[in-house]
Amino acid sequence: MSESDSSSINHDALPGLMLRDEPTRADVECVRAIVSSSSFFNAAEIDIACELVEETLAKGQTDGYRFLFADIPDPRPHGRLRTIGYTCYGQTPCTIGTFDLYWIAVHNDLRSKGLGALLQKETEARIRLLGGRRVFAETSGREQYEPTRRFYVKLGYKAEARLADFYAPGDDKVIYGMTL
């Protein structure tokens, strides 16, 4: 991460923040807690998010699914680290240098501290090291996801496609793309 990227992060708000690439068994429930904490994901989506961690633990990390976790110290005595956000990304099958950002989520208690942007930028840095040229992220066109769409645009992504009624009638899919 460059100086300019890190300048937007409120380190005072998240003291002791650490990033981690390797998932652990505990992350299955951490991911469940994170993605359940907002109203952005439904039950089926939450299950899929957890299954991706489980599958990676079972098979080992593949090109298909990689993770980046954000931990902070738990302030309680003898408290462990608390995982407060993560991304799941991977090389899109049958492409050369294209990556999907499958999941990006920050615990609802800890939003608006710049952690989402940090995770996104750090994920892009890792994708670059892996030879990535293009990154795509998909989200809903519904009103509720306006903050998500603004988030991507702020980070330099463009809405490159909109598929009408994709998720459900009246619920379009918007595909955001970035050229690294």
Added chain:
Amino acid sequence: MSESDSSSINHDALPGLMLRDEPTRADVECVRAIVSSSSFFNAAEIDIACELVEETLAKGQTDGYRFLFADIPDPRPHGRLRTIGYTCYGQTPCTIGTFDLYWIAVHNDLRSKGLGALLQKETEARIRLLGGRRVFAETSGREQYEPTRRFYVKLGYKAEARLADFYAPGDDKVIYGMTL
């Protein structure tokens, strides 16, 4: 299939044609033969096509991956059926009524007989019965795939999105969509 759909099929060219929904162990190699017979799919794609059949045989048919196979009698004495084309389709995860057409392929020896259109229409009929509203198919924007793109347009699909440099530099992804 309605009368009007079937009228475009040259039954004389494919006597004894039969459709079948259940994959068998032999289909792994049938699919390999079919997708290898044209120059449309690369080695990684061919492996993925075969793995999808293997996975379905191992796990049983799921909503995620369904198949439709086209068989004709082998004219040799005691010849078995020969599988000459197929589709692989399934409900898109986390959607209500949206289906992906993952694969459609006809053996190169038996192209231009209307079998691709028949398979597509029969697949759409099955998707309708499963409550499908929308069908999407993805292909490359490269020159070589012009016949594939014309095929979708002829069957009523619209190019709803084009993602630049998706498969590789200079190789866009075009997403065709149909509302059933």
